[in-house]
Amino acid sequence: MNNTYTDLVHQTFHFPQEGFNVNDDDNLMFNGVDIKALIDKYGTPFKLTYLPKIGMQINKAKKMFADAIKKHKYDGKYVYCYCTKSSHFSFIVEETLKHGVNLETSFAYDIDIIWQLYRKKKINKDIFIICNGFKTKQYTRNISKLINDGFKNVIPIIDNKSEFEDYKKSIRSKDPVNIGIRIASEEEPTFDFYTSRLGIRSRDVLEFYVDKIKGNEKFRLKMLHFFMNKGIKDDVYYWSELNKVLNLYCQLKKVCPELEGLNIGGGLPIKHSLNFDYDYNYMINEIVSTIKKVCKKNKVDVPDIYTEFGSFTVGEAGAVVYSVLDEKMQNDREIWYMIDSSFITTLPDTWGIGEKFLMLPINKWDKEYQEVHLGGLTCDSHDFYTSEEHINAVFLPKLDKEKGQEPLYIGFFHTGAYQDQLAGYGGIKHCMIPSPKHIVVERNKDGELEDWLYAREQSPQSMLKILGYIK
Numbered sequence: 001m002n003n004t005y006t007d008l009v010h011q012t013f014h015f016p017q018e019g020f021n022v023n024d025d026d027n028l029m030f031n032g033v034d035i036k037a038l039i040d041k042y043g044t045p046f047k048l049t050y051l052p053k054i055g056m057q058i059n060k061a062k063k064m065f066a067d068a069i070k071k072h073k074y075d076g077k078y079v080y081c082y083c084t085k086s087s088h089f090s091f092i093v094e095e096t097l098k099h100g101v102n103l104e105t106s107f108a109y110d111i112d113i114i115w116q117l118y119r120k121k122k123i124n125k126d127i128f129i130i131c132n133g134f135k136t137k138q139y140t141r142n143i144s145k146l147i148n149d150g151f152k153n154v155i156p157i158i159d160n161k162s163e164f165e166d167y168k169k170s171i172r173s174k175d176p177v178n179i180g181i182r183i184a185s186e187e188e189p190t191f192d193f194y195t196s197r198l199g200i201r202s203r204d205v206l207e208f209y210v211d212k213i214k215g216n217e218k219f220r221l222k223m224l225h226f227f228m229n230k231g232i233k234d235d236v237y238y239w240s241e242l243n244k245v246l247n248l249y250c251q252l253k254k255v256c257p258e259l260e261g262l263n264i265g266g267g268l269p270i271k272h273s274l275n276f277d278y279d280y281n282y283m284i285n286e287i288v289s290t291i292k293k294v295c296k297k298n299k300v301d302v303p304d305i306y307t308e309f310g311s312f313t314v315g316e317a318g319a320v321v322y323s324v325l326d327e328k329m330q331n332d333r334e335i336w337y338m339i340d341s342s343f344i345t346t347l348p349d350t351w352g353i354g355e356k357f358l359m360l361p362i363n364k365w366d367k368e369y370q371e372v373h374l375g376g377l378t379c380d381s382h383d384f385y386t387s388e389e390h391i392n393a394v395f396l397p398k399l400d401k402e403k404g405q406e407p408l409y410i411g412f413f414h415t416g417a418y419q420d421q422l423a424g425y426g427g428i429k430h431c432m433i434p435s436p437k438h439i440v441v442e443r444n445k446d447g448e449l450e451d452w453l454y455a456r457e458q459s460p461q462s463m464l465k466i467l468g469y470i471k
Contacts (some may be wrong), residue, residue: 005361005369005397013274019053019316020274020413026365030319030413035362039409041073045341049097049416053317058082058099061309064281065402068288076260076304081130084110085431086310086417090468094122095221096313102128102153104308107186109432111142112236112460114151116469128153130263130308132225133431134198135163144170147177157182157225157263159198164212164219171218179213180223180263181205183245188230188237196227202248209256220258223306224249227265232283239290245293250298262291262303270315270414272356275390311417318416320346321362324408328375328400335372337396338412342376344383347412348422351382362409367397374410426466427458434458 006022009015016022019031027036031050038048058080065078082096085106093103093113103123105111117123131143144167146154157180158164164179171177184199195201200208203226212222226245230239236463242264253259264287269278279448288305295302322339329335349355370394376383387393399408421430435458441451464470 003368004366005395008363008369008395009274010214015274017274020360022365027365028360028362028365028411030411035055035319035321035411036409039321039323039362042315044321044409045339045346046319046321047346047415047420048319049089049092050317050319051091054092054095054314055099056115057309057313057316058096058101060280061284061307061312064284065288067281068285071285071294072288074288074292074302076302079128079261079306079307081128081308082313083308083310084113086114087314087420088133088428088432088463088467089420090116093117097122101313102130104130104132106133106431107433108136108139108142109434109460109463111139111146112464113467113469114146116464125149125151126153127151128155130180130223130225130266130306131156132159132308135157135166137166140166141170143167150170155166155180155223155261157223158200158208159196160200161204161208161212161220168218173218176220177218178222179219180225180261181208181221183226183248184222185226185228185241185245196229199225199229202244205248206251206255209252214256221252221256222258223261223263224252224259224303225263225265225306229266231266232268232287233263233377234279234283234286235351239286242287242290244296246294247298249303250295250300253300253303254298260304261306263306263308265308267307267309268312270311270417272358272414273389274358276358313417315417316414316417319411319413320415320419321409321411323357324396324399327372335370336375337372337399337408337410338375338377340377342378342383343374343385344376344378344380345423347415347419349419350385352422356387357415358413359385359388359412360395360411361397362411363406364397364408365402367400369395369397372396379469428463428466429458432463434460 017068021029023029031053033050069078079102081102081104083104084093091317114129143156155178156167159182182199183202183205184196186195213219249262252274292302322341324337325340326338344351374385374394397408421428437457439451440454441449444450
């Protein structure tokens with residue numbers, strides 16, 4: 001029986017695969033990058049971003065939608081937007097822009113990024129900027145300023161009824177302003193609640209349009225937006241929700257001829273296992289076909305299709321590499337490999353939501369393998385990784401016991417979306433929500449309460465500096 005790690009992989013998966021192969025030295029290559037050479041140069045742990053993968057993903061999706069539109073003789077166009085909250089780093093966002101994408105924002109500080117990109121001439125005022133999320137007053141002010149300063153294709157997506165009143169007061173554009181409405185989607189039956197906290201209830205959308213927007217010369221409803229928390233998946237739930245939204249679109253289109261866009265939020269999945277199997281072409285063809293069928297049945301023109309791909313855009317460009325420091329046998333059957341970092345602080349989704357990433361050893365593919373548990377350096381009992389997406393276990397090469405032998409290096413791949421923000425990399429937060437002000441209360445020598453401000457609320461400038469937009 002063959003029992004090297006190489007044998008295990010070849011017996012379990014089709015290998016090599018796109019983005020992964022092993023070189024003549026039995027070391028893993030990631031998109032043609034020699035990970036072992038980077039380890040020798042920089043040491044571990046480290047995060048890796050392979051920028052060319054971003055363009056590959058964008059162009060892949062654009063081609064699939066173009067092919068589907070041509071196949072089904074679909075009269076609308078396709079618009080690719082990058083969801084900035086997936087990764088705000090300047091080198092990431094600027095790389096996406098090289099491939100002709102538009103942008104989607106989630107919070108007020110995102111608009112500061114838009115201004116920085118404009119000053120650097122990375123974008124012009126014709127770019128589509130889809131403004132999503134529940135809006136604070138600062139967010140609506142920043143959106144209004146963009147519109148007032150001539151950004152022609154900013155589309156605020158109305159998340160609640162009062163938000164519209166803010167734009168009525170603050171937008172001074174002479175031309176009609178395009179807006180969208182987010183539909184509060186129904187969550188899966190297994191979710192913690194029935195309806196998304198974001199958006200307007202579907203049964204209220206038509207009434208809201210008629211009462212507040214119809215006949216208002218200052219605003220035009222251009223887009224309906226819906227977001228599926230689970231992403232785009234081939235199951236009854238997804239197709240049922242898509243059909244509900246399409247029927248609502250058709251209802252609105254009949255009384256709102258200027259409605260032209262449908263934003264299908266919720267992204268395409270990415271590979272988290274060598275066993276990954278997802279038919280992208282089939283799903284995109286079915287989406288385009290379904291939209292056309294429902295619109296034809298209702299005798300309305302098809303919408304332009306917008307997507308906000310975040311994880312799909314940047315997820316497969318990322319990796320995290322660790323060294324195994326030591327092996328511990330804690331009982332008669334559990335072997336622990338201790339890594340030189342922490343899953344909680346570098347891959348928080350593994351801890352917070354039990355996310356699985358594609359994990360492979362970098363070296364020692366020619367060694368025997370064994371089942372192990374991976375442990376992080378923190379004292380938290382949840383700092384571990386003990387199962388992969390395709391199997392409830394982790395298998396890795398055995399360690400060399402002799403002194404002076406090369407350590408085992410392992411990599412977690414396709415980690416490029418959300419992990420830095422969730423881990424608070426350098427002070428960045430999810431959706432760029434700032435750290436709140438910190439107030440300290442104490443008693444003075446007379447026993448009276450006194451309070452003082454320890455730290456102010458985090459500013460957009462401090463975040464932009466961490467992200468590489470300003471020096």
